[in-house]
Amino acid sequence: MKGxxxxxxxxxxxxxTKEDYLTFVISPLIYFLLALGGIWCLLLRWYGWVxxxxxxxxxxLMIKIIDPKLRALSHDYEKKQKQFLEELEKIERWEN
Amino acid sequence: xxxFAWLDWFWLVAFILLMVFCGVLxxxxxxxxxxxxxxxxxxxxxxxxxxxxxxxxxxxDTPMWVSGVIYKYGLRGIWYTFFSAWCAISAFASxxxxxxxxxxxxxxxxxxxxxxxxxxxxxxWIAGWQVFMNMFVLGWVGMAMGKLGHYLFSWPEWVxxxxxxxxxxxxxxxxGYWGVVMADFQQGIIAFSVIVIVSIWGIVAAGGPQQxxxxxxxxxxxxxxxPLAFSGWTTGDFPLAWFLTMMVIAIIGGFGxxxxxxxxxxxxxIQSARTVRDxxxxxxxxxxxxxxxxxxxxxxxxxxxxxxxxLQETAQYEMAWYRLGxxxxxxxxxxxxxxxxxxxxxxxxxxxxxxxxxxxxxDLYQHYFRPQASDKELVxxxxxxxxxxxxxxFLYGLMMKxxxxxxxxxxxxxxxxxxxxxxLQVVWWRFNAWGYLTSWMANLGLSWLVVWVLPEFHLLPxxxxxxxxxxxxxxxxxxxLPVTFLTKPEDMDRLVKYYVMSRPLGWWKxxxxxxxxxxxxxxxxxxxxxxxL
Numbered sequence: 273m274k275g276x277x278x279x280x281x282x283x284x285x286x287x288x289t290k291e292d293y294l295t296f297v298i299s300p301l302i303y304f305l306l307a308l309g310g311i312w313c314l315l316l317r318w319y320g321w322v323x324x325x326x327x328x329x330x331x332x333l334m335i336k337i338i339d340p341k342l343r344a345l346s347h348d349y350e351k352k353q354k355q356f357l358e359e360l361e362k363i364e365r366w367e368n
Numbered sequence: 369x370x371x372f373a374w375l376d377w378f379w380l381v382a383f384i385l386l387m388v389f390c391g392v393l394x395x396x397x398x399x400x401x402x403x404x405x406x407x408x409x410x411x412x413x414x415x416x417x418x419x420x421x422x423x424x425x426x427x428x429d430t431p432m433w434v435s436g437v438i439y440k441y442g443l444r445g446i447w448y449t450f451f452s453a454w455c456a457i458s459a460f461a462s463x464x465x466x467x468x469x470x471x472x473x474x475x476x477x478x479x480x481x482x483x484x485x486x487x488x489x490x491x492x493w494i495a496g497w498q499v500f501m502n503m504f505v506l507g508w509v510g511m512a513m514g515k516l517g518h519y520l521f522s523w524p525e526w527v528x529x530x531x532x533x534x535x536x537x538x539x540x541x542x543x544g545y546w547g548v549v550m551a552d553f554q555q556g557i558i559a560f561s562v563i564v565i566v567s568i569w570g571i572v573a574a575g576g577p578q579q580x581x582x583x584x585x586x587x588x589x590x591x592x593x594x595p596l597a598f599s600g601w602t603t604g605d606f607p608l609a610w611f612l613t614m615m616v617i618a619i620i621g622g623f624g625x626x627x628x629x630x631x632x633x634x635x636x637x638i639q640s641a642r643t644v645r646d647x648x649x650x651x652x653x654x655x656x657x658x659x660x661x662x663x664x665x666x667x668x669x670x671x672x673x674x675x676x677x678x679l680q681e682t683a684q685y686e687m688a689w690y691r692l693g694x695x696x697x698x699x700x701x702x703x704x705x706x707x708x709x710x711x712x713x714x715x716x717x718x719x720x721x722x723x724x725x726x727x728x729x730x731d732l733y734q735h736y737f738r739p740q741a742s743d744k745e746l747v748x749x750x751x752x753x754x755x756x757x758x759x760x761x762f763l764y765g766l767m768m769k770x771x772x773x774x775x776x777x778x779x780x781x782x783x784x785x786x787x788x789x790x791x792l793q794v795v796w797w798r799f800n801a802w803g804y805l806t807s808w809m810a811n812l813g814l815s816w817l818v819v820w821v822l823p824e825f826h827l828l829p830x831x832x833x834x835x836x837x838x839x840x841x842x843x844x845x846x847x848x849l850p851v852t853f854l855t856k857p858e859d860m861d862r863l864v865k866y867y868v869m870s871r872p873l874g875w876w877k878x879x880x881x882x883x884x885x886x887x888x889x890x891x892x893x894x895x896x897x898x899x900x901l
Contacts, residue, residue, distance in 0.1 A: 283890050286871050300456035300619045303659050310663025316577040346643040360470050365739040
């Protein structure tokens with residue numbers, strides 16, 4: 273997809289970028305459309321199916337935008353997690 | 369009063385055995401460590417905590433509440449239930465930040481984000497508040513089951529309260545969060561299936577969608593069919609100003625931690641996910657299911673309205689969805705329906721038993737009394753705390769009538785005055801523990817003044833909810849912002865550690881620059897176009 277980054281280095285994925293901000297807009301919109309589309313479909317209104325269809329497309333789009341970034345940052349973070357957990361336990365035991 | 373055939377009893381007993389067995393099965397995993405007892409070892413794929421998010425937030429009183437608002441306000445009442453939309457942004461913002469902090473609980477997170485005495489006071493306060501709140505929710509939800517048992521079988525109310533919560537406690541005591549999440553998974557499937565079946569059954573029983581629409585139109589109440597039928601900008605029983613306030617609270621609240629009371633159980637599910645990505649998807653998908661579930665309920669309650677349009681008492685119409693099931697399902701399926709209600713009920717109970725115990729164990733016992741306690745000891749303390757919460761919930765449940773009004777007030781003030789500070793603590797480096805602590809205290813006083821005291825003395829009119837929210841937010845800010853600026857920023861060492869670990873969103877430039885200066889983060893060359901806030 274043009275303008276949307278799909279390959280991330282761990283350092284880049286750690287930053288907040290336009291892919292995140294786009295997700296912040298699309299995600300609540302999906303919830304809003306799911307609520308309305310669900311109601312209208314159950315009342316057998318034709319536009320309910322259109323609204324549900326649009327929410328399906330937006331879910332696909334959102335995953336396309338944010339998933340590569342989430343994968344990259346998750347992968348990198350899990351490598352550091354053990355060390356972070358050790359530090360967490362030190363704080364818990366008043367050793368740090 | 370409902371009469372059960374043998375097939376109904378079969379469904380009920382079979383489901384109860386299945387649910388308890390599913391939970392107890394994980395006894396060996398639950399006792400391995402504190403992380404297993406409260407976070408399932410931090411190793412769950414996204415769909416398990418997602419099912420748990422959904423199951424936990426489908427409680428016995430939820431269909432009553434949804435029935436109440438839809439019967440009263442028509443389909444526009446759906447927006448009362450839309451508060452779960454905070455997860456839309458949270459899943460990709462605060463969830464990500466919280467998962468990276470690795471804190472067991474929100475209380476623990478306070479001591480990672482803040483430092484010194486202020487942080488410890490916050491941790492103690494939030495841990496104590498959460499132990500109390502979980503006990504209260506257990507009592508509240510337990511009592512809803514007591515009332516349902518009384519309505520269906522004429523049992524005394526304490527029977528439904530004590531019996532089902534105790535059944536659930538068997539697997540929570542044995543397997544901790546492993547038991548909770550595994551039972552939640554199958555309870556979530558059962559509950560969602562039954563919500564679909566009963567809702568569609570009810571719609572068909574009312575003559576189908578066309579008949580429902582025709583009946584409502586013939587009653588001259590077609591506004592009930594429009595989810596966006598506002599009564600004016602600021603006037604009437606459903607003003608646009610209220611709707612917009614609700615949207616702001618729900619959606620922008622996703623940038624914060626603790627902006628919704630549901631954040632606390634979600635925080636546990638976030639930490640139990642095996643990766644940051646799994647945590648994000650679990651919160652998003654679980655809440656999406658809740659949004660869809662609410663739509664199903666809404667149309668079913670509309671069907672009920674078309675059948676019984678003249679009910680005046682809240683106690684009558686808030687049973688709408690339950691009545692559709694018990695009055696229209698055939699013999700044999702009624703037991704299946706009740707078994708699903710039990711599933712809905714104990715999935716919520718199990719979560720709050722384990723969650724309340726996690727605050728008591730990790731934040732109070734281990735952090736303040738026995739920092740060097742072994743995992744084995746902590747698991748046993750966790751079990752003891754679970755038992756105390758269970759017993760406490762019985763007491764709360766039995767005195768609920770007297771305290772409900774007080775506690776609804778308490779829930780409201782939690783959202784109103786600390787909504788913005790709960791966001792600021794995540795997005796603004798300069799906001800400190802004293803500012804956040806002050807916001808809690810200021811909110812306690814201000815909410816009394818704005819909601820009760822000043823209107824009582826006619827110094828302020830009784831304001832609609834949405835105005836109370838904005839007024840308390842502004843007044844609160846006039847107290848905690850000066851406190852923040854008059855007290856020192858948090859210790860830079862702590863802020864840098866927190867930043868490197870969690871990579872928060874928002875205004876963190878001085879901390880980021882310090883982390884780069886110390887060689888803990890790469891320099892400016894990887895900064896993306898447009899920069900960072």
